[in-house]
Amino acid sequence: MLRKLSVLFPSSKRVLFSFALISVVCSLLLFALGLYFFLLKDITTRTDQAKVSLASQMDAILVELKSIGNNPRLSCNKEDIRGLRSATFYSPIFKEFGLFNSDYHVFCTNLGPRNFKLFSSIVERIEASPSRRTVALVKSHTLGDRAFLVFYKGEKGIGVSGLAPPKRLGSYVDRWLTSGYAYQLTLGKQMVVSNGADIEGLILDKQVRTLDDWSMSLAVYLPERYYWQMYQSMWPCIILFAVFLFVLLSAIHWSFLYYRRSLPQCIKRAIRNNAMEVYFQPIVSLNENSTHELEALIRWHSPYHGQVSPLSIVEVSERLGLIDDLTWLVIRKVGAFYRQNADLLKDIRISVNVDRHSLIHEDFAPTLAKVMDEWPELKGRLGLEVTETTALNSIELPIMVSRFEHIKALDIRLSVDDFGTGYAGLDFLRRFPYDTLKLDQVFIASLKDDQFTRQVLTSVTKLAKELNMEVVAEGVERKDQLEAVRELGVERVQGYYFCRPLPIDQIIEWLVAEQARKSRL
Structure with missing residues (x-):
């Protein structure tokens, strides 16, 4: 019986080696290509989600500014300053609010009365905006670093500015992007915030989304380094799949041999071939x-x-x-x-x-x-x-x-x-x-x-x-x-x-x- 089986299924080391080599190569290529296309789709999906999250946050910021700027009785007495401080305390993003009049003079902040005029470039952008809003990056004495400023001029002529650390904006992007993706959020040509990931090496893909109403742009990068990190983490799966593929190829091969070498098929070929x-x-x-x-x-x-x-x-x-x-x-x-x-x-x-x-x-x-x-x-x-x-x-x-x-x-x-x-x-x-x-x-x-x-x-x-x-x-x-x-x-x-x-x-x-x-x- 064993002799018959050995004839039907010859134990060829070359065949087994070929199957093993094919299984390993196919597993490596399949996972490499699969991971590449997965990451291409993933970065697109995550970038879109990050843009939606950022746009939603900017809309929430505008609503918050409107709730302050649409009150025409605002001046800069103690009650007004106390109101600005209360708004700052409850604000999830802003660290300081300021009020400016129709001439774009800042007359009040939550730190007290002020008297200075906004930069002309900011004024021009507010005037050019259909919704009377704009953003800017400035040096902040309050934060001791660059600050992200949002400006809104209300319908009654009173304007509101809000000062926030740029990292707060980055938190709305981070929740959708894994640490392996690099990103940069820019305002015009100035970078507002990034996750600090290295983008100097080879970049496999780049996704850019813009928030035109705020003149902001979000660029997300897929570094080659991140691709190889993910690929190396998949080695256990690659090995298991190679083993599965080897078993599958062997089973198909032996089944095909058994089918071809089964008695009915052999008799059929012998008759057809006049053998x-x-x-x-x-x-x-x-x-x-x-x-x-x-x-x-x-x-x-x-x-x-x-x-x-x-x-x-x-x-x-x-x-x-x-x-x-x-x-x-x-x-x-x-x-x-x-x-x-x-x-x-x-x-x-x-x-x-x-x-x-x-x-x-x-x-x-x-x-x-x-x-x-x-x-x-x-x-x-x-x-x-x-x-x-x-x-x-x-x-x-x-x-x-x-x-x-x-x-x-x-x-x-x-x-x-x-x-x-x-x-x-x-x-x-x-x-x-x-x-x-x-x-x-x-x-x-x-x-x-x-x-x-x-x-x-x-x-x-x-x-x-x-x-x-x-x-x-x-x-x-x-x-x-x-x-x-x-x-x-x-x-x-x-x-x-x-x-x-x-x-x-x-x-x-x-x-x-x-x-x-x-x-x-």
């Missing part, structure tokens, strides 16, 4: 003045299954619908045998087994005629042994009679094979013009000891002779069986007692030896 052999077993004439005959028998040695039983070949061929192809293969090889050994076989007939249901097929007789034209050496020498497998129904019976007439018209002899074991009865012999009746070896084996069998075969032999049919006894393996067959009056014998089925070269030697023996008599 099967034909052996010949002599039908010996007990009359020394008569010539012998041969029966063509299919034989096949599979490179994967060894010597396959002829019964298995026929059974599988029937299941695959290739039984007719198998028949044509044998007949053509018989024709080639005649052509290559014309002198030796000129007086010898050769019979081929045919399933009875093949004869019923409409195209059997026309195809047989074409084969006979292809191999004219077969005319007058070919015989068909019809195997009785099932009983004929009322529809098949007239069809079979018609087929027999066509076959007989081609000068082909007909034999009923394995008579007595199938469905061929005595009435069946009267209906069909058989030339030969072959007694099954089951009866020959019990002929000596079973009186009933002897009586039956005596009657059958007598009937066959009355119908001008030759009788052949199959399965004669011992001398006592031969003597019992002689007593029945059977003159043609087939069996291991004389010769077993032989390949072409050996059957030629046997025929040559028989001719030499007869010539000496």
